[in-house]
Amino acid sequence: MLSRLRNMFRAPDLRNKILFTILIIAIYRVGAHLPVPYVDFSAIKDLQNNAEQNGGVVGLLDLFAGGAITNVAIFFLGIMPYITASIIMQLLGVVIPKLEEWRQEGQVGQKKITQWTRYLTIGLAILQSTGFAFALHNGNSALGFSGFEGRDLIPDWSLGVALMIILTWTAGTALVMWLAELITQRGIGNGMSILIFASVVSRLPAQGGALWAEGSRAQFVVILLIGLAMIVGIVFVESGQRRIPVQFAKRVVGRRMYGGQSTYIPLKVNQSGVIPVIFASSILAFPALIASALGNSATGVQEWINGNLVEGQGWFYITFYTLLIIFFSYFYTAIAFNPQQQADIIRKQGGFIPGIRPGPPTERYLAKVLNRITLPGSLFLAVIAITPLLVFALWDINQFPFGGTSLLITVGVALETMKQIDSQLMMRNYEGFLS
């Protein structure tokens, strides 16, 4: 293991990539602590002391933004608008024919979609920062800042100040988006997931400390053990795959013989990784955000949302969350792996799955297998995400409400990045982590 770590730093371009990624993460973390002008600092300090108890929307957003929310930092919105924009684009892709067309165009179309995602990100950032600016000014309780009802975080309120803050947050979001792209482009791993990973990991010590403070020692140990068991489970399921054998026909071109070998298509049990969890939790954050933007005019709606969608321990929240996770697992798998396309590729390369005719039967077979293995995969995701909520609800602990989500993201991204580093090492014939 250690020698592999050394190898990682021996290859110059891999080393540069890793160092670059670390540099970007460092910049991102600094930005999550730089305060925005015109916000009341002393109030922020109070807010931070309560931060760990913030479940609900703010807790979740704060988790994804690595504490930028409770710092009221320049990177206040973090990577969230980008994620939301991506979800919207993916969902719209099914509805709007033009987007569908673009997606089928491959690289060029993908580029167009990405560009529109970026525009949408900026739009969403403006919307969200406007909502948040007003919420911070009104001391709106719908956000779930505990103990901050009616407190004004932006005392010198005027139109200019509001515009200024909105502009700063929007620019911050754009900057975060660019940082993520830089990582994807020049660093290691996928930028968006690396940044979320960094944010989530940065919250772990504080959350652990809060857990230690609130629960008894025995409970703490049990929670740690559950956490360990979950990590093992996540690694196990993430690397689980069904291998569908593919046999290639021999063919003779000139005097040489090609093909004749057999390979397999790896179908992961959890094809979509942790995306369903991230999608589901961001969708759950929507209503509360809207409610907070509505202000105090719609009290009944707001109360209902507060009771059922902000607190993570009600049965409504848990059921809805589970259903969303399962839905997005299927949805995303359908987007990521197209049986028809796959069947086509196999047929064109002169391959076949033993016992199944090429063409439509292969397609149907692949779709059937995929559907069957996605169900346990999605159920597993849901169970991991829900377990901490249930355990904490049983013990009346309000800390760490997104423990399952955090763990899933952390382990998922770590595995993915490890695989990428590994494949880079493989190119240089070093032994990797995973062998």
Add this chain to the structure above:
Amino acid sequence: MINAIVIGIQVLSALTLIFLILLHSGRGGGLSDMFGGGQLGGSMAGSTVVERNLDRLTVVTAIIFVFASVILALRVA
């Protein structure tokens, strides 16, 4: 007076920053390769002269923006 100048710089740099970042062609690939299935594109870093200059310009603007924000935050606090 100084506040006004800093506010001016801050607003200007923020607007420029958003504009410049939107000028970049997104290489993130969106969600398609997020958390899995990410194909390694090798070092496909954009290295046309235009892009490198755009990168430099963006970095400079970002630095100005961040410093302006912090200075402003310290001044109005």
